[in-house]
Amino acid sequence: MVLIVFPFKYTRFERARIVGARALQIAMGAPVLIETNKTEPLEIAVEEFERGVIPVTVKRRRESFIWLERYDLF
Amino acid sequence: MIDKILSKYPFPESVKLEIKEELEKLNLSADKIKALVDRCYKAYTQNLMEPEEAAGIVAAQSIGEPGTQMTMRTFHYAGVAELNVTLGLPRLIEILDARKTPSTPMMTIKLLPEYAKDREKAKEIANKIEATYLKDIAEIEADIKNMKIIIKPDRKMMDVKELKMDVLKKKIEKSLKVDVFEEDEKLIIQVEPSYKKLIDIFEKLKDLVVAGIKEIRRVIIRKEGDEYVLYTEGSNLKKVIKVPGVDFTRTLTNDVWEIYEVLGIEAARNAIIKEALETLEEQGLEVDPRHIMLVADVMTVDGELRQIGRHGVAGEKQSILARAAFEMTVNNLLEAAIKGEIDYLRGITENIIVGQPIKLGTGDIEVTYKFGGKR
Numbered sequence: 001m002v003l004i005v006f007p008f009k010y011t012r013f014e015r016a017r018i019v020g021a022r023a024l025q026i027a028m029g030a031p032v033l034i035e036t037n038k039t040e041p042l043e044i045a046v047e048e049f050e051r052g053v054i055p056v057t058v059k060r061r062r063e064s065f066i067w068l069e070r071y072d073l074f
Numbered sequence: 075m076i077d078k079i080l081s082k083y084p085f086p087e088s089v090k091l092e093i094k095e096e097l098e099k100l101n102l103s104a105d106k107i108k109a110l111v112d113r114c115y116k117a118y119t120q121n122l123m124e125p126e127e128a129a130g131i132v133a134a135q136s137i138g139e140p141g142t143q144m145t146m147r148t149f150h151y152a153g154v155a156e157l158n159v160t161l162g163l164p165r166l167i168e169i170l171d172a173r174k175t176p177s178t179p180m181m182t183i184k185l186l187p188e189y190a191k192d193r194e195k196a197k198e199i200a201n202k203i204e205a206t207y208l209k210d211i212a213e214i215e216a217d218i219k220n221m222k223i224i225i226k227p228d229r230k231m232m233d234v235k236e237l238k239m240d241v242l243k244k245k246i247e248k249s250l251k252v253d254v255f256e257e258d259e260k261l262i263i264q265v266e267p268s269y270k271k272l273i274d275i276f277e278k279l280k281d282l283v284v285a286g287i288k289e290i291r292r293v294i295i296r297k298e299g300d301e302y303v304l305y306t307e308g309s310n311l312k313k314v315i316k317v318p319g320v321d322f323t324r325t326l327t328n329d330v331w332e333i334y335e336v337l338g339i340e341a342a343r344n345a346i347i348k349e350a351l352e353t354l355e356e357q358g359l360e361v362d363p364r365h366i367m368l369v370a371d372v373m374t375v376d377g378e379l380r381q382i383g384r385h386g387v388a389g390e391k392q393s394i395l396a397r398a399a400f401e402m403t404v405n406n407l408l409e410a411a412i413k414g415e416i417d418y419l420r421g422i423t424e425n426i427i428v429g430q431p432i433k434l435g436t437g438d439i440e441v442t443y444k445f446g447g448k449r
Contacts, residue, residue, distance in 0.1 A: 011124040017439040057444040 014058045019045045022054045079107055083115050126435050130372075133365035140359035141166065157294065157307055159328075165353045169346060172373065172381040174331050179289070179309035184324035190301035199319045200293040200304055206235050206285040208246075212261075216276050218269070223276055225261040235285050245284050250275060287313045311336045334379045342379050346370040396423040 010018070023045035026032060033053045038044050048054050076097050080090050093114055097107060123129055144163040160168065160178045168176050183203070189195045208214065211231040215224045227242065243254050243261055252275065255262045265272045292307040306314075311332045315322035327333060328349060334342035350366045372387055373380055380386035388400045394410040394417045410417075419425055422432045431437040 011126060013124070013126045013435045014439050017436045017441060020436070021441050055444045056441050059440040059442050 010058070015049065018054060018056050018058065019049050021056055022048060075104060076107060079104075079111055083111060085115070085118060089118065126438050128434055129368060133368045136365045137354075137361055137369070140354060140357075140361055143359065144357050157292075157305055161353060161356055166350060169330065169349050169353070170369070170373075170382045172330060172379050172386065176329055178307075178328075180328045181290070181304075181306040181309045181311070181314060182326040183304040183306065183314060184321045185302065185304070186319055186321045189319040190303075190321075193295070193297075193302060195319070196295050196302035196304065199317065200295055201235055202286060202317055203290055203304070203306065203314060204286045204293040205283045205288050205290055205308075206237075207280070208282040208284050209280045211235060211237065211284065214276065214279050216272060218272065221265050221272060223263040223265065223272070223279065225263070225279070227259070227261070229259075237285055242284055246279070246282065249282060250278060290314075331379065339374050339377050339379070343370045343374045346373060391421070393417050393419075393421050393424045395419075395427050396421050399423050399427060 019042070023042040026044050027041040032044055032048075034044075034048055034051060036044055036047055038047065045054070076094050080094060083090075085093070093111065097110070102110070141163065144166070157180060158178060159165075159180060160176065164177070183199075184190070185196060185199060189199060208225070212225050212227040215226070216222075217224060225246075227237075227239070232238075232242075239256065239259075239261075243256060246252070246261065246263075247254050250263075252263050252265075255264070263275065265275060287310050289310040290306045290308040294305045295302055296305060297303075309327040309329045309332060311325070311327045311329070312335070314320060315325060315336070330342055330345045330349065333345045347363065347366050347370045350369070351361070351363060354361050354366075369382065373382065380390070382388065384401050389397065391397050391400075394406065394415050398406040398410075417424055419428060419430070420433075422434055425432045
């Protein structure tokens with residue numbers, strides 16, 4: 001078992017960001033990647049996210065614990 | 075064995091110790107220990123804060139909301155109408171402002187085992203600590219005709235405080251820089267022929283502390299469990315921990331600055347947390363310790379104690395706009411302009427002022443294309 005310091009797949013902020021970006025694409029006419037009856041772009045994006053088909057991921061600046069600089073704190 | 079299993083998990087040391095203590099009581103097999111620690115780890119991760127979360131805002135609200143319910147009643151008598159302590163909102167403000175001296179400094183002095191059980195011995199230490207004024211143990215008279223001040227010490231009081239005549243004499247000589255003569259149980263000070271000087275010395279003699287620690291005005295002995303504990307009005311940690319018989323590992327003061335100066339920054343951090351939590355608890359308000367810990371951390375990160383406010387955390391922010399947004403807007407901007415300071419727009423406040431997305435929560439996440447997505 002591998003343990004990492006931040007043990008999240010995606011944080012809720014990352015999830016919101018990805019779903020949001022994808023929903024915008026769909027709303028602007030991008031092809032939908034799943035078979036669904038839904039019509040609301042946001043709902044489609046959520047379903048796509050849950051199935052793991054969204055071709056978008058996040059760039060993390062830090063994967064693990066780091067010392068913060070003075071200007072990071074204040 | 076427990077250590078080996080625990081070493082694989084990234085718990086903080088204190089959590090590890092707590093788990094270990096509990097596990098040792100249970101005496102389980104290796105498999106069960108593993109399963110149990112795994113459950114603990116799950117619970118632990120659920121309580122962790124996610125990256126990007128606005129911890130400071132949550133802490134501010136969590137302390138601020140109960141703060142509105144705090145009574146403005148300032149004084150409270152601890153115990154049987156004895157010592158009065160500042161509590162409630164004024165006390166909380168005092169802690170966060172990192173005042174040099176609290177309005178009601180107080181100490182709780184625990185004694186070493188050989189002193190703690192015996193009332194007489196506890197009293198002995200109490201006498202050593204409590205400030206004794208000259209006017210309490212002696213009669214002071216001014217002889218204006220002969221330009222003399224006559225001090226008549228009370229035998230009984232001197233014995234109670236364990237003072238000797240020559241010690242008293244030296245003490246007066248040293249602190250007032252005058253010559254003192256001893257004459258059958260009396261101390262006489264001959265003053266130069268100046269009426270003003272005579273009155274001056276007379277007034278000084280009245281407030282002269284001849285024994286004990288000046289800052290500690292009153293000591294109360296109370297029995298707690300099977301030991302005697304001293305409670306004091308006034309505080310001087312540095313001197314008290316040097317008194318023989320005092321168990322300095324368990325002695326407390328409510329003066330955070332004093333703790334910082336005597337015991338260092340980590341002790342000061344713990345003191346802030348303890349004092350703030352106790353003040354809130356006394357009012358019947360429940361605040362998660364982690365919020366207070368964050369505040370205490372911010373106050374002590376630099377290795378020195380800083381108040382929350384203009385002269386501390388908020389006033390030393392690197393960003394000009396963040397400082398201007400807090401207090402004294404014009405002054406801050408003017409001063410920054412004179413110095414030619416640069417704002418790098420790295421913080422939250424600056425970016426809100428400027429109208430940019432802030433680096434927090436969803437605003438701080440960069441999305442990229444993911445290759446090889448499955449259908």
